[in-house]
Amino acid sequence: MSQISDISRVSTGEKHDVFCRQLTDILGVQQKEMVKGSDRLSSLKGWDSLTILEVMSLADSAYRVDLDPERIARCQTVDDLTRLVLSGGE
Amino acid sequence: MSAVIQHIEYFLPDSILTAEDLAREFPEWPAEKIQSKTGISTRHIAAPAVCASDLATVAAEKLFCATSVTRGEIDFILLCTQSPDYVLPATACILQDRLGLPNHVGAMDFNLGCSGFIYGLGLAAGLVETGQANLILLLTADTYSKYLQTEDKATRAIFGDGAAAILIRSVPSDGRSERSIFQYGTDGKGAPNLMVSAGGSRDAEPEGLAQSRCLMMNGPEIFAFTMRAVPHCIEQVLSKAGKVLAEIDLFVFHQANTFILEHLRRKIGIAPEKMFIWIEHCGNTVSSTIPIALYEAQRQGRLTNGMQVMLVGFGVGYSWGATILRWPQLSC
Structure with a gap:
């Protein structure tokens, strides 16, 4: 997984790319290319309940954000999920 | 006694x-x-x-x-x-x-x-x-x-x-401690997130019976509950016992799965060598995971008499609980 020692030191513009790389890493070998903001989550290979747990874990440990599973379920695209994480889960 | x-x-x-x-x-x-x-x-x-x-x-x-x-x-x-x-x-x-x-x-x-x-x-x-x-x-x-x-x-x-x-x-009590220390917790709002809905008096409609006899698990909600409840429960049981985290020699949690255990360990700040994990060859056996892990920790020499051991269980209900032992005594 992409290691970011302190996400607060990464500029806002870069955070989106960082999160996309992290999400790609979580999805693993089944996801051949880096995810794009417009990708629909449901179409990503490997997007399943275990992956959602890993995203929640990443948000907690790297972004200090407690994600509400119901809010994750309402996300349709990678952009939606990225915004949710970067906005602190709100 | x-x-x-x-x-x-x-x-x-x-x-x-x-x-x-x-x-x-x-x-x-x-x-x-x-x-x-x-x-x-x-x-x-x-x-x-x-x-x-x-x-x-x-x-x-x-x-x-x-x-x-x-x-x-x-x-x-x-x-x-x-x-x-x-x-x-x-x-x-x-x-x-x-x-x-x-x-x-x-x-x-x-x-x-x-x-x-x-x-x-x-x-x-x-x-x-x-x-x-x-x-x-x-x-x-x-x-x-x-x-x-x-x-x-x-x-x-x-x-x-x-x-x-x-x-x-x-x-007979040894004079150092008289009673056990337990912390319990319950949040019934989480009941639907891990449930077998058929089999009791509040059965599902007959057409849904086959499916309602099966376990329904909302993994992300269970994960979120665990991250909320377990760290707080640990603080509470430590406070009741008058101890701090560093005084605990070994942590044996419910063996839900390695991913959850590792995330909890990092979140709470437990050193890897103090966390006993035994799940690879048996999976999550529900209420048996902690006694199985205790047996294996003892067999491997990781758990010995006199060690301060924290046990934490969490899951369906939601229900959770923790205790601190001075192994093998149910008091600390």
Whole structure:
């Protein structure tokens, strides 16, 4: 997984790319290319309940954000999920 | 009087389900992914005709073989199960007869899952400390595999069947400590997130019966609950005991899956060498995971007499609980 020692030191513009790389890493070998903001989550290979747990874990440990599973379920695209994480889960 | 854990034995059914078996059924889940994410390589599955009570019987018989305890000494059976033989009578009553225990024993079931071992220890400690019982047979047993839908890869990858038998004996208090320390917690709003909805009086409509007999698990909600409840519960039990985290020698949590345990460990700030994980070869056996892990930690020399041990159970209900032991005493 992409290691970011302190996400607060990464500029806002870069955070989106960082999160996309992290999400790609979580999805693993089944996801051949880096995810794009417009990708629909449901179409990503490997997007399943275990992956959602890993995203929640990443948000907690790297972004200090407690994600509400119901809010994750309402996300349709990678952009939606990225915004949710970067906005602190709100 | 105070209580000590005198002995633990456990039993897993012979049939196993491997990560490779699951990968063949679910090609989108390679075996390496299943194993790396859950930490589980094999789960043991009870045969269709084998009930939790059958597993508990074997675990208890192993315990009688391994100790000098006679059946006549037992004066209470506590059975933690969510897969009882019948709606009634209590399976503990059936086990009293099958195990050849005397008629003067008390026997009761209690319906809890992953927090159940902590509650069982708490009940046993209460019975001992108030002089109601001297030698308690605490049994944990479940066959969750019977609740799992064939097509539900998430639950099939995690849960395994198994049983544990724990002997809890009263001993004179040593003067250092008089009573056990427990912290409990419950949040019934989480009930729908881990549920088998059929089988009780509030049955589903007949057309949905087959599915409602199966376990429904909302993994992300369970994860979120665990991250909320467990760290707070640990703070509470430490406060009750007048201790700090660094004083605990070994942490044995409910073995939900490796991913959750590792995240909890990092979040709480527990050193890797202080966290005992034993799930690879048995999976999540619900209320039996902690006694199985204790048995293995002791066998491997990771758990020795006098160590301060924190046990934490959490899951279905939502229900959770924690205790701190000065091994093997149920007090710290």
